[in-house]
Amino acid sequence: MPTNEPEGGTAPVPEQHTVHQVDARTLRGLAHPLRLRLLNALKEFGPATASGLAARLGESSGATSYHLRQLAAYGFVEDDPTRGKGRERWWKASHSGIAFGAETTNFMKHPDPEVRGAIGMVLHEIAGTHAQELNTWLGTMHEWPEEWLHGWDASSFKLRLTPELSLELAKKIHDLVNDYRDRVPEGTEGSAVVRTHLHIFPRPSD
Numbered sequence: 435m436p437t438n439e440p441e442g443g444t445a446p447v448p449e450q451h452t453v454h455q456v457d458a459r460t461l462r463g464l465a466h467p468l469r470l471r472l473l474n475a476l477k478e479f480g481p482a483t484a485s486g487l488a489a490r491l492g493e494s495s496g497a498t499s500y501h502l503r504q505l506a507a508y509g510f511v512e513d514d515p516t517r518g519k520g521r522e523r524w525w526k527a528s529h530s531g532i533a534f535g536a537e538t539t540n541f542m543k544h545p546d547p548e549v550r551g552a553i554g555m556v557l558h559e560i561a562g563t564h565a566q567e568l569n570t571w572l573g574t575m576h577e578w579p580e581e582w583l584h585g586w587d588a589s590s591f592k593l594r595l596t597p598e599l600s601l602e603l604a605k606k607i608h609d610l611v612n613d614y615r616d617r618v619p620e621g622t623e624g625s626a627v628v629r630t631h632l633h634i635f636p637r638p639s640d
Contacts, residue, residue: 451615454510454529458549461541463508464532465552468493469501470559473510473527478627481514481526564631571629581624592637604634 456464464470471491476482482490484499491498502525505511510528517524534541534553541553568588575583595603611630618625 451531451612452529453531453533456532456534458541458544460508460510461549461552461556463504464510465555466501466504467555467559468497469505469510470556470563472498472501473505474563476511476525476527477530481517481524483522483524487525564633567629568631579624582626600634600636604632607632
């Protein structure tokens, strides 16, 4: 079974699920492809140093160090004081997730074109990451135990909804996913971290 471990061991399970609600100010700090990759790596694999992240992502340690400081300035990452020796600086994600919520509409309609461009870049990066994760699974699924070949899903549904019902559906799915959070302790035999993507968007009828 494939394994990906951070420096110093496996990623710890967060004590509680916390979400960073992105606003127009913090959006500017997030709107860079490398910053999104750094944040995703810290959330996925746990605390790491700038040099460790550079090796994982194929970037220079100077670039990762600079962008980690920018993420910290906007509240997305922070120092991990429980790790490191001497001048070695370890970073961890400040929250287990980020959310835009109703702010997404404000970003799309924002009078500042920089804000509109920032949200567009972030959302396209997230969509690209989702596609990459799914493609990685499809390319490596033969390496996993047979039980997992029966325990995954990729479905597409077509529904006619109003915007209000679409939002209601999204919230119910979020609640359902959160109901499964922390049910399986880390280290449970046969378990794995499961990635779930949710996409709900309107399509033309003709």
